[in-house]
Amino acid sequence: MIDLYSWSTPNGRKISIALEELNLGYTLHPVDISKGEQFSAEFLAMNPNNKIPVIRDSDGVDGHPVTLFESGAILVYLADKARRLLPVAGRARYETIQWLMFQMGGVGPMFGQTHHFQRYAAHEKYSLERYTTETHRLYKVLDGQLAKNEFVGGDAYSIADIAIYPWVARFGLHQIDLASVPHVKRWYDTLGERPAVQRGMEVL
Template sequence: MAAPIELYYWPTPNGWKITIMLEELGVPYEVKYVNIGRGEQFEPGFLKIAPNNRMPAIIDPDGPGDAPISIFESGAILQYLGRKYGRFYPASERQRVEVEQWLFWQVGGLGPMAGQAHHFRGYAPEQIQYGIDRYTNEVNRLYGVMNTRLADRAYLAGEYSIADMACIGWVIPYKNQGQDLGDFPNLKAWHERMHERPAVLRGIEVGKEERARQANLADDKEAQKILFGQRAR
């Protein structure tokens, strides 16, 4: 039996991408929590795996050439797992490009913009209306892009893929982004469709109790200093 994949993780939208994928694949994995509110992402051992001091990251002991491999960045991890196991990431070039463009759309657009909306709406020490409006409106635009895309297909790239896994975590907290899924009926139907998949539900449950043990980030000033005051080290 293959050794489990080591997953360095904290239950956030980016972390969920990988737990969902691993649950969908049904491969063994071992969760190693990286409490980002306590600065564990800056520990030297973790930085050897993830030089950007961000989770998620993985170590696959059964990597290419039967040698271990470490990978950081959620999109790269999804692509690696999709190639390795031949699932949720098509082999044909045309279909693969279809998946990749929506995966990169999430990595470069939906995630960062939704993250900024979360920050200015919930965590900024003072209410900056320009920031709130800027990012709330941009998330609204991006939701509209997804809504249009999903008008004639069940999933973003046609068939269920790593693109959907990448996006769902950033739609789950839609209320924190100032959005109403009722304004986006196709996106709402996709959101419900995703929640009908048992592996998706299992993936977003990973670490729920671990996270519940710490204070709410909106009230935890020390964690906010760690997360929002970072400079080059």
């Protein structure tokens, strides 16, 4: 059984979506980051970086329990465990991981900064413009990839799609009309119809 320690953020929702898609049984443990629960001694023992999500898998590697933090690492672990949503070898595996890293290194940090300045510091015009401009650039990169492929990593739905979807779901904070990135909109609407995505988004 997998224990999921999470909250209703894009990074948290990546993991609940993946667990639903992979049909892996799990128990949810809400960690209310608005109340600072991520700084508790119990949580820090699992993740010294005090960030959600974290998983504990009692049936881990080689029969031993596994505790993991960092959402990208968790997605790879879960996909490998279920042998789905990430090719086990070859070019397609590395192309999927490439776009997962695009989310981890670009979409997450830049969209997250845009969220912060839109919500809490909109008066800081330089910072807001800087991060919004970069967010829009990343949408264009994503749109270009999806113009050539049905899904982010290629022809198959994968953890790369799962990683990016919850961030795009907050497009209202990004000052972007999805009609301006039509391939992203097509992809976003398609994923939004998946029952597992809907369940994963509604866990918290």
